[in-house]
Amino acid sequence: MKKWFNIFLFAGAVVAYATACKKDESRAVLGAQNASKISTSVTSALVLDSFKASTTVASFNWTEVKYGYSAAVTYSLEFGLASDNFANPTTVEIGNDIFTKGFTHAQLDTILYQTTGLAANVASQVQVRVRADVNKGGSASGSSTVEPVYSDTLVLTVTPYAIVIKYPTIYAPGAYQGWSPPTAHVLNSVKSDNNYEGYINFPAGSLEFKITPDSSWAVSYGVLNGALSTSGSAANLSVPSAGYYRVAANMSTAVWSVTKTTWGLTGTATSGGTTTDTQMTFDAATETWSVVTNLVAGSFKFRANSDGTKSANLFGLQGTRLSNGGIPIQITTAGSYTVKLNLSAGAGYYTYSVQKN
Numbered sequence: 001m002k003k004w005f006n007i008f009l010f011a012g013a014v015v016a017y018a019t020a021c022k023k024d025e026s027r028a029v030l031g032a033q034n035a036s037k038i039s040t041s042v043t044s045a046l047v048l049d050s051f052k053a054s055t056t057v058a059s060f061n062w063t064e065v066k067y068g069y070s071a072a073v074t075y076s077l078e079f080g081l082a083s084d085n086f087a088n089p090t091t092v093e094i095g096n097d098i099f100t101k102g103f104t105h106a107q108l109d110t111i112l113y114q115t116t117g118l119a120a121n122v123a124s125q126v127q128v129r130v131r132a133d134v135n136k137g138g139s140a141s142g143s144s145t146v147e148p149v150y151s152d153t154l155v156l157t158v159t160p161y162a163i164v165i166k167y168p169t170i171y172a173p174g175a176y177q178g179w180s181p182p183t184a185h186v187l188n189s190v191k192s193d194n195n196y197e198g199y200i201n202f203p204a205g206s207l208e209f210k211i212t213p214d215s216s217w218a219v220s221y222g223v224l225n226g227a228l229s230t231s232g233s234a235a236n237l238s239v240p241s242a243g244y245y246r247v248a249a250n251m252s253t254a255v256w257s258v259t260k261t262t263w264g265l266t267g268t269a270t271s272g273g274t275t276t277d278t279q280m281t282f283d284a285a286t287e288t289w290s291v292v293t294n295l296v297a298g299s300f301k302f303r304a305n306s307d308g309t310k311s312a313n314l315f316g317l318q319g320t321r322l323s324n325g326g327i328p329i330q331i332t333t334a335g336s337y338t339v340k341l342n343l344s345a346g347a348g349y350y351t352y353s354v355q356k357n
Contacts, residue, residue: 036062036075036130036151045123045157046108053106058156061100065132065149072096074133079116081319081327082125082155088311088318088325090115090191091131113160115191117319120162124319128154167348168192172247174209174236176202182215187247188346190323194252197312199261199343201244201284208236211249211256221249228254244282246304246312259304259312263289263341266308267300269331277306280341287344292357295337299328302341302352315341315350322350329354 041059048057065073074096078089090111094101103111112118112126130151173184187196200209211221211228222234228249239245239258249256264277271294272278280289302322304313316326329352331337336357343350 032132032134032146032149033066033068034063035149036065036132038062038128038130038151038154040128040154040156042156045159047123047159048105048109048112048161050105050109050161050163052104053109054104056102057105057108059100059102060128060130060154062130062151064097064099067134071134075099076131076133077101078127078129078131078150079111080127081116081118082127084318084325084327086127086129087327088323108158109160109163112158113163113319114165117317117321117323118158118160119320120160123157123159126156126158128156165348167346168194168196169346170196170249170251171212171215172198172200172209173212174200174202175206176200176209181212181217184212184215185344186346187211187249188348190348194250196249196251197347198247199244200247201282201287202239202242203284204242207240207242208238210236213251223256228256248312261304261313263302263304264306265291265293265300265339266303266306267328268298269295269300270298274308277303280339287342289341289343290338292336292338294335295331295339296334297332299330301326301328315352321348322352 039061046057060077062075067073074093075098076091076093078086078091080086080089092101092111113120116126118124118126132149134146167188167190169186169188171181171184171186173179173181177184185198185200187198189196213219219230221228221230223229223237224231224234228251237256239260241260243260244262246259246261262279262282264279266272266274266277268274270278278291278293280291282289302315307313311324314325315322316328317323318326331354333356338355338357340353341350342352345351
């Protein structure tokens with residue numbers, strides 16, 4: 001009897017194991033069963049008009065993405081330059097199980113001119129697609145372990161108008177400039193998502209700073225247990241040694257970072273190609289990086305620390321403005337050039353110049 005009992009027990013275990021394996025296999029292949037299809041009300045080239053700022057100019061619609069179970073799907077629209085194929089898209093989160101979104105002239109202009117970087121008063125091609133994320137928790141800050149699903153891509157021709165861009169700004173007063181918030185370097189949030197960035201030169205002996213939400217000492221952030229804090233016990237923020245630093249802060253998560261940088265040129269227009277950077281020299285008086293060098297027909301980007309593995313270390317063009325990633329700057333005629341880079345005004349206001357000598 002004991003023998004038969006053991007046989008039945010073994011058989012039951014095998015069945016249970018097989019059933020569990022089957023369930024695990026089902027879970028392993030669980031994913032989107034289809035991609036979304038996007039459509040738009042736009043039937044011709046768009047010319048955005050500031051006098052019609054509050055009038056709806058474009059609507060986008062898309063089909064549902066199904067996962068084979070009752071999933072909370074968060075839909076977003078991604079806008080990008082047709083020239084960079086969504087390398088650095090502007091993402092507008094729409095929400096859970098919503099399948100349409102309209103934009104006014106002003107809203108679309110903000111997305112395309114201010115954030116995406118289209119040139120004002122110039123017809124440019126824009127790509128638009130839908131991104132679907134499952135189980136994000138219904139918020140932009142949520143995350144999912146399931147790969148996003150993208151729709152097909154629409155290509156629109158849009159002419160934006162110029163607006164005075166004022167990005168969300170915080171200040172970084174410190175010993176480097178006399179601890180004065182009104183004259184401190186700023187960190188800007190180009191996508192208005194509470195991620196701020198800017199560059200500061202810290203001379204020897206002047207390595208400490210704080211962050212203030214405005215140009216006063218009414219509220220200031222130091223560091224406590226590694227995080228940004230307004231506590232009276234918080235110490236000053238600091239960099240480890242003198243140099244030119246990328247300073248970044250997320251005011252939602254209280255995470256901050258500093259990265260020491262040197263800058264150069266990389267690309268087919270340079271003597272070192274994409275392997276060896278043409279190094280630039282920093283002028284502390286003008287806060288400008290510059291180099292006089294021979295360039296050939298081709299293109300280049302600005303690269304920090306000879307490291308292109310991080311998008312923050314590469315600056316190319318997004319429309320007419322410098323941006324992380326971006327497309328290369330074109331050189332059409334070989335010769336001697338003076339190339340300059342200035343990052344002192346904060347993200348969104350980085351500038352460069354290329355002048356043939």
